[in-house]
Structure formats: C-alpha cells, structure tokens
Amino acid sequence: MSKTILLDKRPEGKPTKSDFKFVNETTPEVNSGEILLKTHYISVDPYLRGRMRDVKSYIPPFELQKPIVSGIIAEVMESKNKDFSKGDFVSGTLAWKEQQVSNGDGLIKVDAERAPLSAYLGILGMTGLTAYLGLTEIGKPKKGETLLVSGAAGAVGSVVGQIGKILGLRVVGIAGSDEKVTLLKSDFGFDDAINYNTTDNMAKAIAEKCPDGVDVYFDNVGGDISDAVFYNINKKARLVICGAISVYNETELPKSISVQPFLIKNSALMQGFIIFDYVDKYPEAMKQLGQWLGEGKLTYKETIVEGFEATPQAFIDLFDGKNKGKMVVKV
Ligand code: NDP
Secondary structure, rough: OOEEEEEEOOOOOOOOOOHHHEEEEEOOOOOOOOOOEEEEEOOOOHHHHHHHOOOOOOOOOOOOOOOOOOEEEEEEEOOOOOOOOOOOOEEEEOEEEEEEEEEOOOEEEEEEOOOOOHHHHHHOOOHHHHHHHHHHHHHHHOOOEEEEEOOEEEEHHHHHHHHHHHOEEEEEEEEOHHHHHHHHHHHOOEEEEEHHHHHHHHHHHHHHHHOOOEEEEOOOOOHHHHHHOOEEEEEEEEEEOOOOOOHHOOOOOOOOOOOOHHHHOOOOOEEEOOOHHHHHHHHHHHHHHHHHHHHOOOOOOOEEOOHHHHHHHHHHHHOOOOOOEEEEOOO
16 A cells, blocks of 8 residues: 545645645556656645645646645656666656656656765755756846845755855845854855844845845745845846745735835846746756765755655645755655
8 A cells, every 4th residue: 555645625824734635545556668656755845835726827736636746756666667777766746655656757867876865856956956047047146246045044045045155145144043044154154144033124134234235136935025125125136036935825915015116226127937947957057056066065954854644744834934954755
C-alpha cells in the first residue's frame, strides 16, 4: 500500500489540515515505458496556495479529491523505460504520493553524489533559479547599489541576498523574527536586516537601514511591507515582484497605496514574473549557481520536516514563518 494526499476542500483563509485528505492506494503496476517511483523529498511552496483556489491563473487550479502536486525527488524502484534504471534519482513535478508510476516525461535525473538530494528542490532547483533569474533579469543589479529583499530568510530571499553580495551590492533584508535578522547577517552575509513584526513604521526603518535609498527591491511578500518600500525607492529603481505571500490567504485583496506616483517620479520599473518565463535561461543560471556553491560563495539553509504525514502541516507552517531557508519534507 502507498499513501496519497488529496485536496479535500478549498481552504478559506489560511489552510488547515482538514483541507487535506490521506488515502491508501495499492502500489501501482508498472507497464511498458513506465517507472515506479518512491518519494524521498517533497517541496512545499507558497505558490501551491494559489493553485488551491478555483480561479484562472498561469497554472490550472488543483482539482478537489485529486492529489496535490509539487516538486519531488524520487528514486526509481523499477523501470520498464529505457531512459531510467533502478536506483536512479529524479526530480520533477509529481503527486504527493509515497509511490507512483510515471512515464518519465518531465523528469530530470539528479546526482546524489554532487549534492544532497534535497538541494535539488532548493538552491539547485526552482528556488535558486527564481532568485538568480529574477534578480539578474529584472533587478539588473549594479555594484555599489542597495538591494532590499523581503521574505529574506526564506528559500528564495536568502539566495537573492547572497547573490546581491556576490555582485557587490549593499544588501538589506526584511524578515519576521529577531532570530532571522541575526541569521541574515551571520550566515547569509546581509549588511543589515529589519524585523517587520517588531517595527511600527516600516518606511522609516527602511530609510534608516538604506540611507542611500533602494535601487533594487526583490519582493517576496507584498502587502504593507512592500507599500513602505515605495517611499524609499531611488531614481530608476527596479522592483522585482516575485511573490506576495502576505495576501495569499486573503479572501479579499487588501487595499494598498497608489504606486503610480512613486513609479512616475522615480522613473522606476516594477515587474512581476513567473520563473517559467525564463526556461531558456535555466542552464546558464544552474551553471552559475553550481559554480558559486562549489566556490563556497553561496550557502543555503533547509528546514527539513520528517515524515510523509507531516506534509500538509509543513505547507501550512510557511504562512507562520516556521522555516528558515527552504522548507522540505523528508519522507
Ligand atoms: P519562503 O521560504 O520565503 O517561505 C515563506 C516565508 O514567507 C515564511 O518563512 C515567512 O517568513 C514569510 N511570510 C509568511 N507570511 C508572511 C506575511 N504575512 N508577511 C510577510 N512575510 C510572510 O518561500 P519561498 O522562498 O519558496 O517563496 C518566497 C516567495 O516567492 C513566495 O511569495 C512565493 O510564492 C514566491 N515564488 C515565486 C516564484 C515565481 O516564479 N514568481 C517562484 C518561487 C517562489 P517570515 O518569518 O519572515 O515572515
């Protein structure tokens, strides 16, 4: 038998465990051209919350009573597909199942000798790509500029800040606890950081920590935190809109400030993106990330939660900031 996690109900507000359902299935049979996969690591990501809503987006919504899918690292247990052998490890967008059958489409083999398997869901996966390509393609960072990062102690944010430092910028992070503020400076090399949970006036705090203004803002959270940034942007600033986790659970989108006057008077650029926009640039991004990792210029953190059953809670915990770096479930 093998367990599967289905979306039982569409969450209202913050997801709860009752929105998910566990079912037992018999281990699937492997037909010609197929492989049997055993899940080792599951990526839980804030964007999955958007797929739980029944609305049109860049990716179709999850269907009720069907498995959730996300980035997964799995081991090939049996192969009737010439491209895969028993014992291979693969990465791909797969179902929240302990075991599943695949025809191999969209799966990439990963090298367990080169890096810990979980890293292929983070720094050597979507997280690293999002950080590198969002920052370089839209942020266009220049040496000596100031980079401000929200969600800075998370998977994407912690990598963005480090890349900013490698490229010679002054980097300031925004995160939700004093522990994270310390971590940003001690482990990720940020020049300074702000705890938004203990700061009454974010616009003032940003002005103090970014005395030369903000040239590049990498936004992972949206909402009030990002509203405060507009008061501090410089002429020709670039605002990279990567995520808006602060509003993902809202049933009605909160009102925010009018951003147009800030963009106009500063000739600033604000651009959203989806990492899939840059598929053609994945190889060069991976090469650069791998090189910096190998040279020890880049580091990463993971919050690894143990056990398949813990997957829904690990996902929910993202919205309470329980993770430092990439949140991953080890099955
Ligand atoms: P993280 O590892 O950053 O985890 C989420 C973090 O968000 C939490 O740790 C928490 O940190 C913070 N957070 C939660 N609720 C709030 C809130 N109300 N206000 C402010 N911060 C909050 O996740 P990822 O690095 O995987 O993703 C970061 C962002 O990037 C997300 O918004 C995600 O959707 C987006 N994303 C976008 C992609 C794209 O293609 N555009 C691709 C991948 C991710 P804290 O303790 O600091 O509050």
